[in-house]
Amino acid sequence: MIELEFDKRNGLVPAIAQDYRSGEVLMLAFMNEEAWRKTLDTGIAHYWSRSRRQLWKKGESSGNIQEVREIRVDCDRDSVLLKVHQVGEAACHTGHRSCFFNLIRDGEVVPDGQIIFDPKDRYGRS
Amino acid sequence: MIELEFDKRNGLVPAIAQDYRSGEVLMLAFMNEEAWRKTLDTGIAHYWSRSRRQLWKKGESSGNIQEVREIRVDCDRDSVLLKVHQVGEAACHTGHRSCFFNLIRDGEVVPDGQIIFDPKDRYGRS
Numbered sequence: 001m002i003e004l005e006f007d008k009r010n011g012l013v014p015a016i017a018q019d020y021r022s023g024e025v026l027m028l029a030f031m032n033e034e035a036w037r038k039t040l041d042t043g044i045a046h047y048w049s050r051s052r053r054q055l056w057k058k059g060e061s062s063g064n065i066q067e068v069r070e071i072r073v074d075c076d077r078d079s080v081l082l083k084v085h086q087v088g089e090a091a092c093h094t095g096h097r098s099c100f101f102n103l104i105r106d107g108e109v110v111p112d113g114q115i116i117f118d119p120k121d122r123y124g125r126s
Numbered sequence: 127m128i129e130l131e132f133d134k135r136n137g138l139v140p141a142i143a144q145d146y147r148s149g150e151v152l153m154l155a156f157m158n159e160e161a162w163r164k165t166l167d168t169g170i171a172h173y174w175s176r177s178r179r180q181l182w183k184k185g186e187s188s189g190n191i192q193e194v195r196e197i198r199v200d201c202d203r204d205s206v207l208l209k210v211h212q213v214g215e216a217a218c219h220t221g222h223r224s225c226f227f228n229l230i231r232d233g234e235v236v237p238d239g240q241i242i243f244d245p246k247d248r249y250g251r252s
Contacts, residue, residue, distance in 0.1 A: 002235055008176075014140045014154055015165040023149025028140055029156040040230070050134075071230040072238075073133050079154040081226045092201050100207045104166070109128055113196075 001040065005078040006033050012048060013078050017058075017091060020069040020083035024120055026091035027099040029058070033078060043068050062122070064088035089117035093123075127210035131204040132159050138174060139204050141216060143184075146195040146209035153225040155184070157206060169194050171208055176207065188248070206213035219249075241252035 004013050012030040020024055031039070034055055037048040045066035049056035059065035069081035077120035092099040101113025132137050138156040143191035145152055156174035158164065160181055164172040170193035175182035187193035218225040227239025 001231060002233070016142055018149075018151060023144075025142060025144060025207055026149070028142065030198065040233075052129070072226040073225070073228045073230065073235065074154065074225040075220050075222070077228070079225070081151055090223060092182075094201050096201070097206065099200040099202075099205070100198040102199045102203070104128060106127070106198065107166075109199065 001037055002073070002087075003077070004033075004036060004073060004080070005076060007106075008078050013080055014052075014081060015047060015080040017045060017066055017082045017084050017086075020085060024086070024098055025100055026066075026086055026097070029061060030061060036080070040071070045084060059087060062088065066091070088116070093119065095119045095122070098110070100122075102109075127163060128199070129203070130159075130161075130162060130199060130206070131202060134204050138176075139175060139206060141171075141206040141208060143171060143192055143208045143210050143212075150224055150225070151226055152192075152210070152212055155182075164204070165194060165208070166197070171210060178223060185213060187236070190216060190248045211230065214242070219245065221248070 011032050014029050016033045017026045032048040035046040035048050045058050048058045065087050066084040068082050068084055072081040083118035090097055093113050095117040096112040097116055103110045137158050141157045142154050145154045156161050158174040161172040161174050169182050173182045180216040191213050194210055198207040221241050221243040223240040223242055229236045229238035
């Protein structure tokens with residue numbers, strides 16, 4: 001297996017998911033060694049959920065998986081770039097296409113991103 | 127100042143630098159609160175150097191600074207996306223345009239990235 005520098009950061013490396021066609025950055029998550037191996041083996045993006053402290057196959061429940069089209073690692077082998085096809089169009093649990101929908105403008109945070117679904121419809125009202 | 131979730135990960139958040147025109151992902155680094163504030167205040171990308179354990183104005187010595195054209199933060203406010211103009215074309219100390227020049231193909235790591243300068247010329251032979 002291609003080795004990454006997991007030891008530098010407590011066993012985790014950051015992984016960027018980027019739309020393989022448009023180049024839009026969809027999200028950033030972390031991988032542990034198991035998530036990295038699963039991603040390589042299956043061609044489907046897997047991460048480590050820091051909140052749930054478990055392996056996280058992105059989209060496992062919603063069906064919005066990420067099919068990996070290309071994998072790159074950086075010069076230090078401590079960051080991963082996945083070029084993906086985002087099934088269902090939305091990468092973000094908020095219903096946005098990209099998690100990076102918060103634009104900084106004039107010192108304020110301004111919502112600025114394509115909305116694909118309403119999370120209230122999908123996950124129910126909290 | 128716009129607050130980020132620095133406390134989640136020992137005071138650091140990952141920051142992606144992406145070419146503002148082409149969408150190419152150039153590098154991933156980390157910011158502490160000071161680097162975030164400096165980036166907001168100056169419009170020039172600042173990071174936290176984990177190896178040197180100090181504030182890192184990217185390109186300070188080489189001149190290859192990153193002029194920030196757009197800043198986004200993600201849904202959880204624990205990751206940053208900078209869209210930048212990379213002065214000098216190369217973001218990577220190896221001389222590559224992007225740090226993500228290692229392509230995974232058929233289980234191997236294959237160099238695949240635009241080379242802008244020879245680091246031996248710039249930093250001297252080691």
